[in-house]
Amino acid sequence: MNSRKLTVEQRKRKRRQDKKYYQNNKERVLERNKQWRIENEEYIRQWHTKYMKEKRNEPRFKEHYLGLQRNRRNSNKEKTAYFNAKKTLVARIEIIQAYSLGRCCACCKEDNIFLLSVDHIDGKRLKEEIEHEKKYGVKMAGLSLYMLLKKKGFPKGYQILCYNCNLSKGHHGMCPHQGFTKKFQKLIKELNLNV
Ligand SMILES: [Zn+2]
Ligand SMILES: [Zn+2]
Numbered sequence: 001m002n003s004r005k006l007t008v009e010q011r012k013r014k015r016r017q018d019k020k021y022y023q024n025n026k027e028r029v030l031e032r033n034k035q036w037r038i039e040n041e042e043y044i045r046q047w048h049t050k051y052m053k054e055k056r057n058e059p060r061f062k063e064h065y066l067g068l069q070r071n072r073r074n075s076n077k078e079k080t081a082y083f084n085a086k087k088t089l090v091a092r093i094e095i096i097q098a099y100s101l102g103r104c105c106a107c108c109k110e111d112n113i114f115l116l117s118v119d120h121i122d123g124k125r126l127k128e129e130i131e132h133e134k135k136y137g138v139k140m141a142g143l144s145l146y147m148l149l150k151k152k153g154f155p156k157g158y159q160i161l162c163y164n165c166n167l168s169k170g171h172h173g174m175c176p177h178q179g180f181t182k183k184f185q186k187l188i189k190e191l192n193l194n195v
Helices: 008-024 026-038 040-053 061-073 077-099 127-136 142-151 163-172 182-191
Strands: 116-120 157-162
Touching: 008 026, 026 040, 061 077, 077 116, 077 142, 077 157, 116 142, 116 163, 127 142, 157 163
Parallel strands: none
Antiparallel strands: 116 157
């Protein structure tokens, strides 16, 4: 029945009936609602996106919604930070296991997981990573990169390096543990460095 076509009196009565029904059948109603949400997940998502798009710029809504978000963020700050750190660490361990049998840096064998990172062997990146950088202006890293690699079934082209070896490779073209590019060979010779 379309409640919009009811008279005010009818609507009031219906609301009373619904309320009574809910009080008497609370568990059943909650279970049914939960089931409905599961079955209509996609519909709800679309509805929510559409709703937010329409409402987003209304000043009153904005104020209310942003306030809610802020309150939730502030009251859960510590909890959220802890939860995020845990999620990242678990994902990182999974990535390290997937890309390194010895769970260590492919160059210097450092095995402290807090010092290990994901390296693009030839600098090649997945299209999702390129799109991410275009969209946000920063390279995909941390949890989002771990999640992407997991989703893609740990594709080839990645390895585990410690931060030292990874950064040095970026700066010098190769990690100094492995040798030097021509430019640095020349510099080392000219400055007579003992490395
Ligand atoms: Zn290393
Ligand atoms: Zn190294």
